[in-house]
Amino acid sequence: MNKKRIAVLGATGSIGRQCLEVISNHPQRFEIEVITARSNTDMLIEQAIKYQPNIVIISEASYYNQVKEALAPYPIKVFAGEESLCDMVAFENIDIVFNALVGFSGLAPTLSALRAGKPVALANKETLVAGGDLVMKAALHNHAPIIPVDSEHSAIFQCLLGERSPIKKIVLTASGGPFWHTSADELPFIRKEQALKHPNWNMGEKVTIDSATMMNKGLEVIEAHWLFGVSPSIIDVIIHPQSIIHSMVQFEDGSVKAQMSHPDMRIPIQFALSFPQRFPLDLPEVRFEQLKHLDFYPPDFERFPCLTLAYSALKQGGNMPCALNAANEVAVSAFLNDSISFHQVPVVIEKTIQAISFISQPTLSDIHLTNNQARIVAQNLLKTF
Ligand code: NDP
Ligand code: MG
Numbered sequence: 001m002n003k004k005r006i007a008v009l010g011a012t013g014s015i016g017r018q019c020l021e022v023i024s025n026h027p028q029r030f031e032i033e034v035i036t037a038r039s040n041t042d043m044l045i046e047q048a049i050k051y052q053p054n055i056v057i058i059s060e061a062s063y064y065n066q067v068k069e070a071l072a073p074y075p076i077k078v079f080a081g082e083e084s085l086c087d088m089v090a091f092e093n094i095d096i097v098f099n100a101l102v103g104f105s106g107l108a109p110t111l112s113a114l115r116a117g118k119p120v121a122l123a124n125k126e127t128l129v130a131g132g133d134l135v136m137k138a139a140l141h142n143h144a145p146i147i148p149v150d151s152e153h154s155a156i157f158q159c160l161l162g163e164r165s166p167i168k169k170i171v172l173t174a175s176g177g178p179f180w181h182t183s184a185d186e187l188p189f190i191r192k193e194q195a196l197k198h199p200n201w202n203m204g205e206k207v208t209i210d211s212a213t214m215m216n217k218g219l220e221v222i223e224a225h226w227l228f229g230v231s232p233s234i235i236d237v238i239i240h241p242q243s244i245i246h247s248m249v250q251f252e253d254g255s256v257k258a259q260m261s262h263p264d265m266r267i268p269i270q271f272a273l274s275f276p277q278r279f280p281l282d283l284p285e286v287r288f289e290q291l292k293h294l295d296f297y298p299p300d301f302e303r304f305p306c307l308t309l310a311y312s313a314l315k316q317g318g319n320m321p322c323a324l325n326a327a328n329e330v331a332v333s334a335f336l337n338d339s340i341s342f343h344q345v346p347v348v349i350e351k352t353i354q355a356i357s358f359i360s361q362p363t364l365s366d367i368h369l370t371n372n373q374a375r376i377v378a379q380n381l382l383k384t385f
Contacts, residue, residue: 001028001029002336003028003029003095003264004029004030004031004095004273005030005031005033005093005095006023006030006031006032006033006034006094006095006096006097006098006273007021007033007034007035007036007055007088007089007091007094007096007097007098007099007107007140008020008032008034008035008036008098008100008268009036009085009089009097009098009099009100009106009124010036010037010038010099010100010102010106010123010124010351011035011036011037011044011047011100011232011251012038012040012043012047012099013100013101013102013204014202014203014204014265015100015123015149015203015265015269016035016037016100016202018265018269019098019100019269019273020032020035020047020051020267021266022266022269022270022281023051023271023273024051024188024343025083025281026274026279029274029279030273031092032051032052032053032095032138033053033054033055033093034053034054034055034056034058034088034091034094035047035048035051035053035055035056035057036055036056036058036059036085037057037058037059038058038059038060038104038105039060040057040062041058041063041066041067041070041158041163044056044058044067045067045071045169046068048067048071048076049071049072049074049291052074052076053076054075054076054077054080054093054179055076055077055078055079055087055088055091056076056077056078057078057079057080057081057084057085057279058078058079058080059080059081059082059085059105060080060299061080061081063080063337064078064080066297067080072284073208075211082105084106085108085109085112086108086109086112086337087112089109089112089113089116089118090112090113090115090116090118094118095118095119096118096119096120096121096273096316097109097110097113097118097119097121098120098121098123098149098269098272098273099113099120099121099124099127100123100124100149101124102124102126102204102206102207103124103126103206103325103329103373104126104130104325104326106124106127107126107127107130107131107135107367110122110127110135111131111134111135111138111364112126112146112270114135114138114139114142114144114146115138115142115144116142116144117142117143118142118144118343119144119145119147120139120144120145120146120147120150121147121149121267121269121272121273122146122147122148122150122272123149123150123270125150125219125220125222125223125333126219126325126329128222128223128226128227129219129222129223129321129322129323129324129325130321130322130367130371131226131322131364131367132222132223132226132321133226133361134362134364136226136227136229136357137225142157146227147269147272147275148223148227148272148322149265149268149272150267150268151218151225151246151247151263151268152172152173152224152246152247153220153223153224153247154246154259154267154271154272155245155246155247155248155258155259155268156170156224156227156228156247156248156249156259156358157227158259158271158325159247159249159257159258159259160228160249161276163249163251165251166204166251166252167228167234167249167250167251167253168250168251168252169234169235169250169261170224170228170230170234170235170236170247170248170249170250171236171237171238171247171248171249171250172217172220172221172224172235172237172238172257173237173238173239173240173243173245173246173247173248174214174216174217174237174238174239174240174268174299175198175199175201175211175240175241175243175263176239176241176297177198177199177211177212177213177214177216177303178194178195178197178198178199178211178212179194179212180239180241181304181305184254184302184303186349187303187313187342187343188238188342188343189341189342190212190341190342191271192209192335192336192338194334195208195209196208198211198212199241200241200242200243200263201243201263205336206218206329206332206333209332209335209345210328210332211337212304212342213332213342213346214299214304214305214307215305215306215307215309215310215328215332215345215346217237217299217307218306218307218309218310218311218324219310219325219328221235221237221307221310221311221314222310222313222314222321225314231327232311232314232315237299237307238296238297238298239296239297239298240294240295240296240300241297242291242294242295243263244259244260244261244262244263244265244291244294245259245262245294246258246259246261246268246380247257247259247347248337251331259274260286261283261286262283262284262286264283266281266283267281267283275377284330305346306328306345308344309324309350309353309373313353317360318358318359318360318361318362319356319358319359319362319366319367319370320353320356320358321353322362322367322370322371322374323353323370323371323373323374324349324353324372326352326370326372326374326375326378327349327352327353327374327375327377328349328350329375330347330348330352330374330375330378330379330382331344331345331346331348331349331353331378332345334348334382337359339382339385340382340385343385348378348381348382349378351354351377351381352374352377352378352381353374355377356373356374356377
């Protein structure tokens with residue numbers, strides 16, 4: 001059996017590290033060809049020595065010498081810079097690109113991989129939020145599949161396997177995040193230490209804050225729209241605090257299919273790599289008699305305005321989701337730097353979107369322009385708080 005040769009973008013992150021673990025559990029099936037990081041040189045070097053990929057890329061070019069020197073005793077090529085990432089994903093000895101980058105930085109390498117006809121296992125939801133139309137067209141024109149890694153989208157993808165009939169409804173489940181039980185009056189006083197504690201998942205900082213504001217679910221609605229070609233009106237969000245059902249699809253005959261498991265990202269990570277097969281994974285079984293009940297509640301759009309903002313950006317379409325994403329990235333890092341409070345995150349996003357000119361069919365350069373403009377607008381807004 002030929003091994004699948006994998007490029008792991010963002011190997012030092014939460015998803016990237018779990019991806020390397022999954023790959024190394026199946027040495028007969030998978031091989032790590034490339035690993036990348038932005039600036040975490042210590043971890044990147046450690047991973048390179050442990051997993052012996054052929055290529056290592058450090059995006060922040062100023063760290064090149066440090067990585068190069070540390071890996072000099074090994075037969076590992078070292079490259080630096082964002083362009084190297086885009087060039088490398090097209091290399092012929094890569095069978096699948098696993099994109100675990102965070103934020104807008106994931107868009108260019110995704111497009112580059114798809115244009116080279118490479119399958120992309122996509123964790124980086126911001127790629128689809130910012131440039132969904134362009135990304136899906138690139139996938140279609142180059143016959144390059146996008147396999148979702150986000151647990152909800154992996155669930156939907158699994159529910160749709162073997163189905164040829166139209167989807168009646170997609171139900172995206174959400175844990176509700178750490179503030180599901182917090183009253184509207186208390187939300188302004190939330191500290192980042194509280195927001196960084198997620199009840200069910202251990203994730204990178206950006207997606208953890210997105211989960212706390214519910215923007216994560218908003219970004220996932222947009223992600224689902226592009227991946228499964230469904231209109232926002234048939235994408236519902238439901239709060240399911242146990243995170244056992246990872247999402248559901250309803251069909252026209254009233255049947256509902258759900259995918260369930262313990263909340264563990266290694267399951268969707270491995271499935272994205274093993275698809276269309278399933279490989280063993282040493283995790284606890286779901287014991288229904290111990291669970292006893294699964295709970296569901298409607299989302300609260302008033303306490304979590306980010307969800308409304310995401311739906312409305314998607315309905316407006318064009319470059320608006322890209323502006324939403326850029327403003328959210330700025331607002332989240334401002335919250336993490338203690339520059340704004342929790343309830344100001346949606347305010348920054350809403351005001352930024354209002355200031356951006358609408359483009360109905362954005363080209364790639366329009367998307368880059370919108371991303372840059374929205375960041376500048378959001379940064380300027382921060383100064384007014
Ligand atoms: P992390 O912040 O933990 O990791 C991000 C990775 O990307 C790191 O390797 C980081 O390198 C690298 N990186 C960050 N910025 C850049 C940049 N500008 N250029 C190049 N590389 C960069 O994120 P997560 O692993 O939590 O999330 C990754 C993606 O997966 C996100 O889109 C997230 O929404 C999605 N996701 C995450 C889940 C999770 O459980 N964590 C669940 C579902 C989806 P360095 O370490 O050097 O900074
Ligand atoms: Mg998710």
